[in-house]
Amino acid sequence: MADPNPPPPEETLKHHLEEVITLLNKQKLEETVLQQRAMPRQELVETLLHKRHQAALKQKLDQLHAADIAYILEALPLEQRLQVWNLVKSELDGQILLDVSDAVRETLISDMDTEELLSATGLLDTDEIADLAPDLPEEVLQELLEKLNDQNRKRLQSVLSYEEDTVAALMDFGMVTIREDISLGVVLRYLRRRGDLPEHTDKLFVVDEHNVLKGALPLKRLLTNPPEKPVSEIMSKEVVSFHLDDDAEEAARAFERYDLLSAPVVDRESKLQGRIGVDAIVDYIRRKSDEEMLSQAGLLEEEDIFSGVWKSAQNRWFWLAINLVTAFLSTRVIGLFEDTIVKVVALASLMPIVAGIGGNTGNQTSMMIVRSIALGVINPSNIKRLFFKELAIGFLNGTVWGSVLGLIAYLLYQDVELGLVMMGATLLNLLVAAMMGITVPLVRDRLGLDPAIGTSVLLTAMTDGMGFFIFLGLATLILL
Amino acid sequence: MADPNPPPPEETLKHHLEEVITLLNKQKLEETVLQQRAMPRQELVETLLHKRHQAALKQKLDQLHAADIAYILEALPLEQRLQVWNLVKSELDGQILLDVSDAVRETLISDMDTEELLSATGLLDTDEIADLAPDLPEEVLQELLEKLNDQNRKRLQSVLSYEEDTVAALMDFGMVTIREDISLGVVLRYLRRRGDLPEHTDKLFVVDEHNVLKGALPLKRLLTNPPEKPVSEIMSKEVVSFHLDDDAEEAARAFERYDLLSAPVVDRESKLQGRIGVDAIVDYIRRKSDEEMLSQAGLLEEEDIFSGVWKSAQNRWFWLAINLVTAFLSTRVIGLFEDTIVKVVALASLMPIVAGIGGNTGNQTSMMIVRSIALGVINPSNIKRLFFKELAIGFLNGTVWGSVLGLIAYLLYQDVELGLVMMGATLLNLLVAAMMGITVPLVRDRLGLDPAIGTSVLLTAMTDGMGFFIFLGLATLILL
Numbered sequence: 001m002a003d004p005n006p007p008p009p010e011e012t013l014k015h016h017l018e019e020v021i022t023l024l025n026k027q028k029l030e031e032t033v034l035q036q037r038a039m040p041r042q043e044l045v046e047t048l049l050h051k052r053h054q055a056a057l058k059q060k061l062d063q064l065h066a067a068d069i070a071y072i073l074e075a076l077p078l079e080q081r082l083q084v085w086n087l088v089k090s091e092l093d094g095q096i097l098l099d100v101s102d103a104v105r106e107t108l109i110s111d112m113d114t115e116e117l118l119s120a121t122g123l124l125d126t127d128e129i130a131d132l133a134p135d136l137p138e139e140v141l142q143e144l145l146e147k148l149n150d151q152n153r154k155r156l157q158s159v160l161s162y163e164e165d166t167v168a169a170l171m172d173f174g175m176v177t178i179r180e181d182i183s184l185g186v187v188l189r190y191l192r193r194r195g196d197l198p199e200h201t202d203k204l205f206v207v208d209e210h211n212v213l214k215g216a217l218p219l220k221r222l223l224t225n226p227p228e229k230p231v232s233e234i235m236s237k238e239v240v241s242f243h244l245d246d247d248a249e250e251a252a253r254a255f256e257r258y259d260l261l262s263a264p265v266v267d268r269e270s271k272l273q274g275r276i277g278v279d280a281i282v283d284y285i286r287r288k289s290d291e292e293m294l295s296q297a298g299l300l301e302e303e304d305i306f307s308g309v310w311k312s313a314q315n316r317w318f319w320l321a322i323n324l325v326t327a328f329l330s331t332r333v334i335g336l337f338e339d340t341i342v343k344v345v346a347l348a349s350l351m352p353i354v355a356g357i358g359g360n361t362g363n364q365t366s367m368m369i370v371r372s373i374a375l376g377v378i379n380p381s382n383i384k385r386l387f388f389k390e391l392a393i394g395f396l397n398g399t400v401w402g403s404v405l406g407l408i409a410y411l412l413y414q415d416v417e418l419g420l421v422m423m424g425a426t427l428l429n430l431l432v433a434a435m436m437g438i439t440v441p442l443v444r445d446r447l448g449l450d451p452a453i454g455t456s457v458l459l460t461a462m463t464d465g466m467g468f469f470i471f472l473g474l475a476t477l478i479l480l
Numbered sequence: 481m482a483d484p485n486p487p488p489p490e491e492t493l494k495h496h497l498e499e500v501i502t503l504l505n506k507q508k509l510e511e512t513v514l515q516q517r518a519m520p521r522q523e524l525v526e527t528l529l530h531k532r533h534q535a536a537l538k539q540k541l542d543q544l545h546a547a548d549i550a551y552i553l554e555a556l557p558l559e560q561r562l563q564v565w566n567l568v569k570s571e572l573d574g575q576i577l578l579d580v581s582d583a584v585r586e587t588l589i590s591d592m593d594t595e596e597l598l599s600a601t602g603l604l605d606t607d608e609i610a611d612l613a614p615d616l617p618e619e620v621l622q623e624l625l626e627k628l629n630d631q632n633r634k635r636l637q638s639v640l641s642y643e644e645d646t647v648a649a650l651m652d653f654g655m656v657t658i659r660e661d662i663s664l665g666v667v668l669r670y671l672r673r674r675g676d677l678p679e680h681t682d683k684l685f686v687v688d689e690h691n692v693l694k695g696a697l698p699l700k701r702l703l704t705n706p707p708e709k710p711v712s713e714i715m716s717k718e719v720v721s722f723h724l725d726d727d728a729e730e731a732a733r734a735f736e737r738y739d740l741l742s743a744p745v746v747d748r749e750s751k752l753q754g755r756i757g758v759d760a761i762v763d764y765i766r767r768k769s770d771e772e773m774l775s776q777a778g779l780l781e782e783e784d785i786f787s788g789v790w791k792s793a794q795n796r797w798f799w800l801a802i803n804l805v806t807a808f809l810s811t812r813v814i815g816l817f818e819d820t821i822v823k824v825v826a827l828a829s830l831m832p833i834v835a836g837i838g839g840n841t842g843n844q845t846s847m848m849i850v851r852s853i854a855l856g857v858i859n860p861s862n863i864k865r866l867f868f869k870e871l872a873i874g875f876l877n878g879t880v881w882g883s884v885l886g887l888i889a890y891l892l893y894q895d896v897e898l899g900l901v902m903m904g905a906t907l908l909n910l911l912v913a914a915m916m917g918i919t920v921p922l923v924r925d926r927l928g929l930d931p932a933i934g935t936s937v938l939l940t941a942m943t944d945g946m947g948f949f950i951f952l953g954l955a956t957l958i959l960l
Contacts, residue, residue, distance in 0.1 A: 289769035297847035334829035349814035367777035
């Protein structure tokens with residue numbers, strides 16, 4: 001793929017968006033005026049004015065980079081989005097589909113017929129088709145498969161057979177391979193004859209006659225060494241490489257750790273299968289952090305901000321339902337102590353505080369553990385140490401904040417025993433929260449569940465329930 | 481900097497860690513045995529056995545890449561961490577200090593004297609020294625500044641004068657510049673004479689005699705075009721470039737959008753000042769997403785999991801205190817309705833559910849808004865539309881879940897009016913939550929505050945307070 005047109009910086013981008021919106025609004029305004037004069041839609045589209053607007057809009061869009069059009073499509077409501085989408089040069093369609101978010105892609109694809117989809121995706125690389133595959137109608141995918149040559153069809157099928165978070169799902173096939181017995185001069189001539197290099201090529205892969213990876217020749221070594229030297233002497237023999245089924249997260253960590261730009265992907269026999277580029281890694285890191293943040297906030301996936309109410313509600317109900325069930329269960333504990341509350345009604349306004357501080361400290365602890373699990377620094381030799389440390393922090397926090405809360409409760413209600421209950425319950429609940437904050441993510445990890453997702457909901461339910469139980473139980477014992 | 485040794489994949493890395501721990505434990509065990517025989521520490525260190533262990537450990541460490549040693553240091557408790565740190569080859573010290581997390585870096589630096597720090601940092605590039613600068617003692621930084629040549633001293637001072645989240649803070653100076661009037665063949669000879677290229681060089685920067693950026697020559701074009709062609713004909717004239725004070729987040733988005741590997745940084749007169757590499761962008765994206773997740777969980781910054789209890793507690797108190805204050809304020813609302821609760825004690829166990837579901841839906845809404853602000857797709861023309869959409873979702877959710885909760889309340893307490901109160905309060909609170917979920921991040925953004933950080937705490941406090949008020953207020957009106 002050739003270099004794109006000069007992509008503009010961020011401010012220019014917002015400026016482009018404003019221009020497009022202005023053009024769209026002008027058009028809309030004049031349409032409304034004409035419609036008020038009862039001109040039928042069909043004739044309206046035929047007016048000179050309308051055509052002139054379309055032309056201006058199209059001219060504007062033709063200057064833009066695919067990624068910029070993607071950004072503009074994201075920021076437009078559905079109707080205007082499709083209006084713009086239909087004016088976009090068709091050779092950019094595929095690239096734009098790759099660049100927009102899942103939710104917006106869905107709206108664009110549902111506006112295209114099979115033929116349009118085929119022509120849009122026909123220009124894409126095999127790995128890019130694989131990225132779109134989940135959103136394409138079955139018949140389009142089948143036709144695409146038939147059109148591909150043998151090698152690419154096999155590649156596509158192979159990529160599609162791997163799970164989302166594996167190295168195979170991130171790889172592309174933009175690799176240039178050479179043999180180790182030729183000289184750098186021959187490589188330079190070969191590249192010149194080839195005429196173009198795949199995007200993000202920072203090294204050539206050296207393979208033997210069976211396609212087994214022998215090493216890599218970084219372009220910078222190719223450029224700075226004498227042409228008569230053989231590849232075998234200049235190449236780096238030990239390259240960070242990944243297996244097809246390696247975990248994508250670990251590949252991302254390795255890219256960060258060793259500052260990689262690209263890395264070869266091999267099968268179990270060390271045969272070169274593809275390449276991972278840092279661009280795929282950047283997208284992966286962003287996507288993962290987005291997923292975690294969305295799930296923390298109780299959303300299943302990214303929303304198109306202009307999607308319908310019904311569609312958005314579906315995206316939000318899963319976590320909402322889970323939160324409701326857990327909240328309901330944890331507050332049932334309160335029901336057990338209604339007699340106590342009737343006698344000491346102050347408990348009603350103090351109990352959410354005890355439960356709340358438990359949830360907060362539990363989340364602090366669990367976040368530390370979740371991160372340590374992700375970074376791989378938790379091992380059997382230090383779990384015990386961590387456990388004691390978190391309990392110690394819980395004890396410190398419980399003593400300090402428990403005293404503060406106890407004092408405030410005493411001052412508010414002039415009741416020493418109530419203050420003591422508040423203090424004791426806070427301390428106890430913080431100890432429970434610390435233990436759960438360690439246990440929940442560790443257990444989820446041991447069970448093969450993602451420790452980052454869902455831990456917070458589970459933990460808060462437990463600290464709430466325990467908080468109510470400890471506080472009201474203690475109150476029943478001491479105050480009644 | 482030369483290519484590092486072959487860095488191992490993830491599993492090998494964990495294996496390295498285990499080996500180091502085994503060696504450390506063996507040593508510890510034998511020391512304990514000897515200490516039990518009352519051998520003084522000094523003599524103990526002199527024993528042959530001890531020396532043999534040290535040698536084995538050192539041999540192991542000498543094989544490792546700086547980033548891998550950094551990982552091992554992260555996973556070791558303080559005492560063992562310093563033991564390993566003192567065995568590391570001193571030429572890797574600087575690189576390792578760059579690779580470890582802030583918290584671990586602090587422990588390592590506090591173990592080094594001025595001389596060690598000077599020799600460790602002496603081997604680093606100017607931009608790397610800038611990264612370490614905030615953690616270095618003042619006298620070390622002064623001495624480093626004196627040792628640098630004029631150009632590098634100016635560069636370092638300039639980088640240090642910019643704020644953390646600007647492009648200037650991310651840039652390095654590993655750029656190769658050429659003139660546009662020479663031929664590609666001359667460039668090739670120049671590079672060969674130069675002998676090495678900075679890490680991550682994917683393009684050479686073309687400047688005029690005043691150092692004004694004219695364009696960029698991608699290495700792949702250099703490699704695939706005939707040597708007799710002039711640079712001016714082959715270079716891309718419009719390059720994505722950034723200004724020194726551009727926002728780092730926007731640079732990161734541009735890198736993602738245009739799949740960049742490196743980009744020039746220029747001043748207001750278009751003079752080339754430095755370069756941003758995708759490695760710095762990857763680190764930035766990871767750091768930002770970590771910061772957001774940590775603050776969401778109520779932590780100020782990354783913790784060294786082996787840091788002392790006191791140090792960890794300090795990291796956690798800021799958000800804990802804020803949460804306590806807000807929880808306290810929002811529950812004061814309950815105090816206003818104590819009479820009502822005494823009469824209808826069922827309210828005590830139902831009220832946390834109403835408050836909770838408000839917090840959950842409010843967070844869902846605010847997350848959508850925070851992300852849309854970050855992606856730049858919110859503009860004056862669509863805010864109203866968003867507002868109505870979120871209110872509609874709130875109404876839908878309120879009707880559905882309000883009915884469910886109302887029904888459950890009725891079934892539990894056999895009281896129709898209580899069920900109606902539950903239903904009405906849920907609906908009202910969800911509408912309030914939706915409005916706040918939009919307003920809070922938008923207002924924070926307008927005030928120049930980070931909409932992602934702190935929004936959740938503020939929002940939950942408001943939905944809790946309003947939830948209690950609406951539910952108990954409605955109950956007082958209807959049930960009493």
